[in-house]
Amino acid sequence: MIIDWREADHNQILDLWNRFHPERYKIDADILRINTVDADTFDWGASLVDVDFDGDIRAFISIKKAPAKHHKVGDPDAVHLSAIAFTDATHAIDLMSDAKKTLRQRGVTSILFGMDSRHFWPGVPTDVPQLNNFLTIEGFDLSGEYFDVERDLLSYQPPRPIPTEQVEFRVLTEDDARSLEKFFVREFPGRWRYDMMWKIEREGGFSGLVGLFYKGEVHGFASIQDSSTKFPIGGAVWRSDLGEHWGALGPIGVSQQVRGEGWGGALLAAGLLELKSRGTQKCIIDWTTLDEFYGKHGLEKSRIYRSAKLAI
Numbered sequence: 001m002i003i004d005w006r007e008a009d010h011n012q013i014l015d016l017w018n019r020f021h022p023e024r025y026k027i028d029a030d031i032l033r034i035n036t037v038d039a040d041t042f043d044w045g046a047s048l049v050d051v052d053f054d055g056d057i058r059a060f061i062s063i064k065k066a067p068a069k070h071h072k073v074g075d076p077d078a079v080h081l082s083a084i085a086f087t088d089a090t091h092a093i094d095l096m097s098d099a100k101k102t103l104r105q106r107g108v109t110s111i112l113f114g115m116d117s118r119h120f121w122p123g124v125p126t127d128v129p130q131l132n133n134f135l136t137i138e139g140f141d142l143s144g145e146y147f148d149v150e151r152d153l154l155s156y157q158p159p160r161p162i163p164t165e166q167v168e169f170r171v172l173t174e175d176d177a178r179s180l181e182k183f184f185v186r187e188f189p190g191r192w193r194y195d196m197m198w199k200i201e202r203e204g205g206f207s208g209l210v211g212l213f214y215k216g217e218v219h220g221f222a223s224i225q226d227s228s229t230k231f232p233i234g235g236a237v238w239r240s241d242l243g244e245h246w247g248a249l250g251p252i253g254v255s256q257q258v259r260g261e262g263w264g265g266a267l268l269a270a271g272l273l274e275l276k277s278r279g280t281q282k283c284i285i286d287w288t289t290l291d292e293f294y295g296k297h298g299l300e301k302s303r304i305y306r307s308a309k310l311a312i
């Protein structure tokens with residue numbers, strides 16, 4: 001029987017997620033809730049759950065709408081398959097078929113795997129064969145490659161000293177709010193601005209941001225999260241695998257005007273050192289293609305993902 005997420009037992013959904021995915025992708029109840037039903041892009045009409053006659057969940061899908069009302073997006077008519085798990089693929093095929101019917105009636109033209117606002121997945125993880133097989137059978141086109149990078153920060157030292165002339169790297173405070181807003185509007189007005197403003201509001205402060213300051217103004221930011229974080233985003237969704245003293249860095253970006261001076265690398269170093277001083281051991285940076293940039297700091301490729309899109 002197909003039901004929606006309102007009627008479903010979310011503990012059972014969590015349990016199925018954790019049985020379906022390998023150990024490194026295990027999540028907890030908070031991560032599930034924050035990135036599905038608590039997200040205002042969660043699609044209550046198209047997200048579905050299949051239960052058997054004993055009330056046991058056999059499959060679920062979570063669909064999220066394009067966050068077009070919050071910021072510019074690539075395709076406002078696309079939706080996101082943000083999560084899926086099943087005991088048998090046939091149950092998931094039934095859910096997808098119902099969801100596609102609903103979505104087509106609304107004018108939706110394509111489904112992207114992951115990449116949603118408050119995502120679990122930057123793409124399809126390459127090491128979950130049953131998921132790859134299912135998406136291929138459904139007709140998703142797989143392309144491109146993204147990955148997470150990780151390292152233990154216990155032994156981390158920056159590859160070169162952090163510059164102090166002309167430029168300053170430090171944790172932001174409330175007094176930097178105006179300069180930060182100006183920076184985001186100018187440099188990263190889309191998803192990063194929205195995500196970071198949401199995060200500052202939810203966490204109740206600026207201590208999750210390390211800034212690059214040039215001539216007294218914000219010219220770069222790195223988001224940092226550790227075990228004290230209330231609303232884990234990005235790579236922090238894999239905190240169970242990263243261990244008790246987990247940390248996450250990213251997104252990270254600097255003004256176009258000051259790129260190529262070694263300051264982006266220094267900002268990364270400042271962010272990693274701040275995490276280290278807060279007690280972080282295993283640190284993740286998710287959803288990137290910059291293996292060289294991160295590799296200079298000893299961060300190594302871990303999880304690998306591919307983009308996937310289905311025209312409906």
Ligand SMILES: CC(C)(COP(=O)(O)OP(=O)(O)OC[C@H]1O[C@@H](n2cnc3c(N)ncnc32)[C@H](O)[C@@H]1OP(=O)(O)O)[C@@H](O)C(=O)NCCC(=O)NCCS
Pocket residue numbers: 250251252253254255258259260261262263264265266287288289290292293296
């Ligand atoms: C990525 C970014 C933060 C780098 O900042 P930057 O100030 O230009 O980089 P730096 O000058 O400090 O370069 C640091 C090192 O990384 C290398 N590097 C910088 N950007 C790189 C890139 N895009 N790809 C590969 N290597 C890169 C540099 O060659 C340099 O190497 P070196 O230390 O041997 O000289 C900046 O380009 C940026 O904000 N880009 C847009 C946002 C973005 O892509 N963020 C990362 C998302 S995961």
